[in-house]
Amino acid sequence: MQNLLVTGGAGFIGSNFVHYCVEHTGFHITVLDKLTYAGHRESLASLPADRVDLVHGDIADAALVNDLVPRADVVVHYAAESHNDNSLHDPRPFLDTNIVGTYTLLEAVRRHGKRYHHISTDEVYGDLDLDDPGRFTEETAYNPSSPYSSTKAGSDMLVRAWFRSFGVQATISNCSNNYGPFQHVEKFIPRQITNLIDGVRPKLYGAGANVRDWIHADDHSAAVLKIIEKGRPGETYLIGADGERSNQQVIETLLELFSLPAGAYDQVTDRPGHDLRYAIDSTKLRTELGWRPVVDSFETGLAATIDWYKANETWWRPQKAGTEARYVEQGQ
């Protein structure tokens, strides 16, 4: 059995990946997670104890990391400070975790000669104009906009340097916006779903013309497994499922799924420096590694996600009031 060390495995995408691995592979998984406001033990609670261990700790703790890395065959690095809005108010944790944390892991995988996969985002490429026919590819120049995306870009650069300078067997994937179960209510889709469950109108930043390229977390997990199994060290793979929608369209789809009128949302203060459009060309991943998204459509995935939030109120309810209070303070 292969042993995976999954950092950030108690967060949104990391926990979806751990669930996916338990269902689709024979891997044993050790999760290393600091359990920040974004990490939840409960997200892993239903998984078998002989398949998944949770270690509560910081990826920037070199002693801990050097204890865990030698026991793994592959390190998959999801842990991050992940929310753009938070990075605009307090960037420091983004530097500590996304840059220093990644550096600490890279030094450990270098020292112990381990395979490493780095989870990153399409936001490192900056944004596209709304009417630009192009999409991001592996050759697009880095041009991050926010403190969050600039620290992710910095961490990607560290990985590239550790591959070239030290021969670390590393791959990188840059994925578009994920949705699915276990996503923190600070993020766009779960914020609106939980508002609608509570009878509160969805909140759209500005005019809502900004476009995101949505992918279900399970399709992301399947792509990461393909890269771990068949990806070439030193290579970057873009992950996306052709899911472009404007924020306004997403809110209108949610309203329809809740049987509410299309205009029943509020426009709130826009995000400073708000990226206009992200769009991924995933040809390399599809042709070289044979990956395809399997979630039927965004609308089907969204309906299933709504059902999950309706059925799992005990998971999200404790996060909701504090998150909304912070948004209200910011006029959002």
Ligand code: NAD
């Ligand atoms: P998340 O905020 O839901 O989860 C992050 C997890 O990392 C949490 O469990 C948190 O406790 C943990 N963590 C934070 N700092 C840590 C530290 N110093 N040591 C150990 N654990 C720590 O984030 P997410 O949305 O699941 O994102 C996971 C990864 O995927 C990130 O690297 C992010 O950049 C990337 N990504 C996210 C998206 C998206 O749409 N959410 C898209 C592309 C890429």
Ligand code: TDX
């Ligand atoms: O209430 C809201 N209303 C709104 O219109 C919120 C919370 C967001 N938005 C907008 C801002 C964005 O255009 O929705 C879009 C999505 O917002 P977020 O969920 O905050 O995601 P985004 O900023 O696009 O970044 C996400 O995708 C890339 C993840 O949070 C990142 O971790 C990932 O790298």
